[in-house]
Amino acid sequence: MQRYFVEQTARSGERFTLQKDDAHHMKNVMRMDVGDEILVLDGTGLFRCALEELDKQQAIARIVESLPIDTELPIxxxxxxxxxxxxxxxxxxxxxxxxxxxxxxxxxxxxxxxxxxxxxxxxxxxxxxxxxxxxxxxxxxxxxxxxxxxxxxxxxxxxxxxxxxxxxxxxxxxxxxxxxxxxxxxxxxxxxxxxxxxxxxxxxxxxxxxxxxxxxxxxxxxxxxxxxxxxxxxxxxxxxxxxxxxxx
Amino acid sequence: MQRYFVEQTARSGERFTLQKDDAHHMKNVMRMDVGDEILVLDGTGLFRCALEELDKQQAIARIVESLPIDTELPIxxxxxxxxxxxxxxxxxxxxxxxxxxxxxxxxxxxxxxxxxxxxxxxxxxxxxxxxxxxxxxxxxxxxxxxxxxxxxxxxxxxxxxxxxxxxxxxxxxxxxxxxxxxxxxxxxxxxxxxxxxxxxxxxxxxxxxxxxxxxxxxxxxxxxxxxxxxxxxxxxxxxxxxxxxxxx
The missing domain is CATH 3.40.1280.10 (SPOUT methyltransferase, trefoil knot domain)
Structure with missing residues (x-):
């Protein structure tokens, strides 16, 4: 599943707003559509999300679940x-x-x-x-x-x-x-x-x-x-x- | 001390013959002269050597002592x-x-x-x-x-x-x-x-x-x-x- 890093400010409640670059990547490179799932990382955690809106300017993704982080060094x-x-x-x-x-x-x-x-x-x-x-x-x-x-x-x-x-x-x-x-x-x-x-x-x-x-x-x-x-x-x-x- | 890698065939008795590239490096880059010392590695060992001859075509270096090798991984x-x-x-x-x-x-x-x-x-x-x-x-x-x-x-x-x-x-x-x-x-x-x-x-x-x-x-x-x-x-x-x- 495709991963996207966002600023912590991108989160509002259970939704992330992803900006132009990422929206472009989803739409034109990955050929995604509303309903498709992505992984979002905001520096505090890793979230499986479903796309609710996707256009040229931005994407809105709703959190489906929070996933355990297991790729970071222990120190x-x-x-x-x-x-x-x-x-x-x-x-x-x-x-x-x-x-x-x-x-x-x-x-x-x-x-x-x-x-x-x-x-x-x-x-x-x-x-x-x-x-x-x-x-x-x-x-x-x-x-x-x-x-x-x-x-x-x-x-x-x-x-x-x-x-x-x-x-x-x-x-x-x-x-x-x-x-x-x-x-x-x-x-x-x-x-x-x-x-x-x-x-x-x-x-x-x-x-x-x-x-x-x-x-x-x-x-x-x-x-x-x-x-x-x-x-x-x-x-x-x-x-x-x-x-x-x-x-x- | 400057190090030079040579083929094993470069050794004859207690002397190494170094080729054009190395001779050029010693003479023109390092500004060395007969009597100066270098380190020679031939794949079998590390030797401190003194230059006996040095011209544009080659250099001849006499082994002064064999040194312990301590920079190789144990395996x-x-x-x-x-x-x-x-x-x-x-x-x-x-x-x-x-x-x-x-x-x-x-x-x-x-x-x-x-x-x-x-x-x-x-x-x-x-x-x-x-x-x-x-x-x-x-x-x-x-x-x-x-x-x-x-x-x-x-x-x-x-x-x-x-x-x-x-x-x-x-x-x-x-x-x-x-x-x-x-x-x-x-x-x-x-x-x-x-x-x-x-x-x-x-x-x-x-x-x-x-x-x-x-x-x-x-x-x-x-x-x-x-x-x-x-x-x-x-x-x-x-x-x-x-x-x-x-x-x-």
């Missing part, structure tokens, strides 16, 4: 990801969404080669939101990950809200550190939250790492090989899924 | 990967190499949209070899993964050579199967080998899956979400690394 993982070169951020947003990321915080690190012009940030975020929405629908996510452009200070300020905070640090790998990530996951329980900071191509600076460790972030190795900046988030989320969803 | 993982659309195979080759893949077998599945023209196979493989070599050097791999274009029958014939064989199967995820992958890893030991089959965009056909399970492949879920074909191999390798390298 909420936020990636704080240093702006990488080129369009790698788009690959990361898409893949991390497929792999269960809860939230994406993009920040400019001292060694980030790319910079986002302040004026262009809204457009950049809008594009990432579109990629994330498509990936969430395709991978049957129930939660639509949020994406924000933040400062490094804001990443540090976020820390106290999380059950655990890690920083992927390749020097840890070189030094043979191999327990921080797994021992952190071992002490997390369903409903807990994890914030993981990942640096840009040249890595985080020592100053940046020190500020993180001072704020309680644990430096963690992600295996014995040196991963590219866009590969590290995929490793983190795959390992979280393996740990919580397949080992259980 | 050898072969991916049998169905040809995906477009150039996704290049992303998979690069990322899977970073994540420790031992070997890549590319095959045409019934639902593979792309086909490789027989005449073009050598060129396609050559391009993948180049991508893999660069990724292996960048991620400090000691082993250079091999890539081959094989038939589905050849994938099946490979099975008996492996300690364990899995097939990533999204129907397993839908049915709530969540133990095959982890329980397989739990019974593997250092030195063992694992063959993992991953289907194309539309998934493997039922016939293809049946042939695999008849041959002893275990269907395995990769978490609760539906992953794109190019994401599944990265999940597999990340989980193998997490299981063997970080859980201790």
């Amino acid at each position: 909420r993982v936020t990636l704080a990801y240093a702006l990488p070169k080129g369009d790698k951020i788009e690959l990361v947003a898409q893949k991390a969404t497929e792999l269960g990321m809860n939230q994406l915080l993009v920040f400019e690190s001292a060694r980030s080669v790319s910079k986002w012009d302040a004026k262009k940030v809204p457009k950049k975020i809008e594009r990432l939101e579109k990629i994330i929405k498509e990936a969430a629908e395709q991978s049957y996510r129930a939660h639509l990950p949020q994406v924000d452009y933040v400062t490094y200070d804001e990443v540090l300020q976020e820390a106290p809200q999380y059950t655990a905070c890690l920083v992927a640090y390749e020097e840890s790998a070189k030094e043979g550190e191999a327990t921080a990530f797994a021992s952190t996951l071992a002490r997390l329980q369903a409903g807990d939250s994890l914030l993981v900071v990942i640096g840009p191509e040249g890595g985080l600076t020592e100053t940046e790492v020190t500020r993180l460790t001072d704020a309680g972030f644990l430096p963690a190795s992600l295996g014995r090989r040196i991963l590219r900046t866009e590969t590290a988030p995929l490793y983190v989320l795959s390992a979280v899924s393996y740990h919580f969803e397949l080992k259980g | 050898r993982v072969t991916l049998a990967y169905a040809l995906p659309k477009g150039d996704k195979i290049e992303l998979v080759a690069q990322k899977a190499t970073e994540l420790g893949m031992n070997q890549l077998l590319v095959f045409e599945s019934a639902r593979s949209v792309s086909k490789w023209d027989a005449k073009k196979v050598p060129k396609k493989i050559e391009r993948l070899e180049k991508i893999i070599k660069e990724a292996a050097e960048q991620s400090y791999r000691a082993h250079l993964p091999q890539v081959d274009y094989v038939t589905y029958d050849e994938v099946l014939q490979e099975a008996p050579q492996y300690t364990a064989c899995l097939v990533a199967y999204e129907e397993s995820a839908k049915e709530g199967e969540a133990t095959a992958f982890a329980s397989t890893l739990a019974r593997l030991q250092a030195g063992d080998s694992l063959l993992v089959v991953i289907g194309p965009e539309g998934g493997l056909t039922e016939t293809e899956v049946t042939r695999l399970t008849d041959a002893g492949f275990l269907p395995a879920s990769l978490g609760r979400r539906i992953l794109r074909t190019e994401t599944a191999p990265l999940y597999v390798l990340s989980a193998v690394s997490y299981h063997f390298e970080l859980k201790g």
Whole structure:
């Protein structure tokens, strides 16, 4: 059954109003009609709905039943990801969404080669939101990950809200550190939250790492090989899924 | 220290002869000179070497010492990967190499949209070899993964050579199967080998899956979400690394 993500404001009582893009998709791509059923996700839940109205401008869908959500990771993982070169951020947003990321915080690190012009940030975020929405629908996510452009200070300020905070640090790998990530996951329980900071191509600076460790972030190795900046988030989320969803 | 992968035939006694491309890289990119040291990997080991000769055509490097290899996964993982659309195979080759893949077998599945023209196979493989070599050097791999274009029958014939064989199967995820992958890893030991089959965009056909399970492949879920074909191999390798390298 086709899935559609909507804003929470789209719901009024037992009905959702879906906007132009989705109505167009139903009518012209999926060839749906009144009475057909769709799945609607509004960030709070997953609902089987029947179409009551469908025209070019909008669709109205009545809730038939609320379904259990079973495609979300048991812990909420936020990636704080240093702006990488080129369009790698788009690959990361898409893949991390497929792999269960809860939230994406993009920040400019001292060694980030790319910079986002302040004026262009809204457009950049809008594009990432579109990629994330498509990936969430395709991978049957129930939660639509949020994406924000933040400062490094804001990443540090976020820390106290999380059950655990890690920083992927390749020097840890070189030094043979191999327990921080797994021992952190071992002490997390369903409903807990994890914030993981990942640096840009040249890595985080020592100053940046020190500020993180001072704020309680644990430096963690992600295996014995040196991963590219866009590969590290995929490793983190795959390992979280393996740990919580397949080992259980 | 700069790393160079060479063929095993490049070694003669205690010396390696490196060819034009590498010699050019040392001389013109790295600005090296006779006496400078490099790391040479020949698929059997990792060697610290000193340059004895360096010109436009070749470089001769004398082994100073043999170094321990510590960047390889404890088990050898072969991916049998169905040809995906477009150039996704290049992303998979690069990322899977970073994540420790031992070997890549590319095959045409019934639902593979792309086909490789027989005449073009050598060129396609050559391009993948180049991508893999660069990724292996960048991620400090000691082993250079091999890539081959094989038939589905050849994938099946490979099975008996492996300690364990899995097939990533999204129907397993839908049915709530969540133990095959982890329980397989739990019974593997250092030195063992694992063959993992991953289907194309539309998934493997039922016939293809049946042939695999008849041959002893275990269907395995990769978490609760539906992953794109190019994401599944990265999940597999990340989980193998997490299981063997970080859980201790």
